[in-house]
Amino acid sequence: xxxxxxxxxxxxxxxxxxxxxPAGCRGGGAPGWSAGAPTATGxxxxxxxxxxxxxxxxxxxxxxxxxxxxxxxxxxxxxALAYPAEYGFIPETRSHDGDPLDIVVAMSVPxxxxxxxxxRIVGALEMIDQGEQDTKVLAVCxxxxxxxxxxxxxxxxxxxxxxxxxxxxxxxxxxGKVTTMGALLTREQAEAIVAECRAAHEEQQSTVAAAGSQA
Numbered sequence: 235x236x237x238x239x240x241x242x243x244x245x246x247x248x249x250x251x252x253x254x255x256p257a258g259c260r261g262g263g264a265p266g267w268s269a270g271a272p273t274a275t276g277x278x279x280x281x282x283x284x285x286x287x288x289x290x291x292x293x294x295x296x297x298x299x300x301x302x303x304x305x306x307x308x309x310x311x312x313x314a315l316a317y318p319a320e321y322g323f324i325p326e327t328r329s330h331d332g333d334p335l336d337i338v339v340a341m342s343v344p345x346x347x348x349x350x351x352x353x354r355i356v357g358a359l360e361m362i363d364q365g366e367q368d369t370k371v372l373a374v375c376x377x378x379x380x381x382x383x384x385x386x387x388x389x390x391x392x393x394x395x396x397x398x399x400x401x402x403x404x405x406x407x408x409x410g411k412v413t414t415m416g417a418l419l420t421r422e423q424a425e426a427i428v429a430e431c432r433a434a435h436e437e438q439q440s441t442v443a444a445a446g447s448q449a
Contacts, residue, residue: 282425283376286337286353288322291344298347305347312408318397320345320375327431328438330367335431338398340384341375352376357387358424359395360416361402368413370402371424386421 289298295311320341323334339353353373361368374381387395395418403415419427
C-alpha cells in the first residue's frame, strides 16, 4: 500500500517504547478525535466519534502491522477462527504495554488493512494477554447507517458480546498463549480509558521531545 510519501498512523511494533501508562491504554500518531454528531435516532447529545486504523478486516486471519509506512504481515492466526469484527487501534493513544489502544469495530462489510474508519465507542472488554492488561475498546462504524441505533453494548443484544468473549478467550490457544477475559465496560468507562490513553501518549511525546532538546 502506497502512503504517497507520508507515513500512516502506526504502532511502531507491538512492544515498542514501553513506559508509564494507565492500565488499558497505548501510543501511535495521526487522526484522532472528531466531533461526534447526533444520529437520526433522536439522541439529544453528541456521541464521541474517533478515527481508528484497521489492521484486520472482519473475517480475516492475517495480522498486519504498520512498519515504516508500509504494511507487514506479522502472523496468520494459528486458530481456524476468524475475527468477528474489524480490528485495529486508536492513534495518539498509549496503553499499559506501550502500544496504541486496541479497538474492535462492528460494521456491515469488511474494509481493508490500513483503512481509517470513523468509530463510535459503545463499550470495552477488559482482557489479560500473557499477564499484561490488554483492554479492547468496542465500537461501531459511525458512517454505517445499519448501526445508527447502536449506542451501548446492550443495544447489540447478548450474542455479539458473547461472540467477542469467545473469540478473544480462545484465538491464541494453539500458540500456547493464555488470554483471560475480564468485565464488559460501559461506554462512559471506555471513553474514560481512551482519554487516559491519549494523555499518556501526550506525556510520552513530551518526554521524548524534552530528551531530544537536551541531547
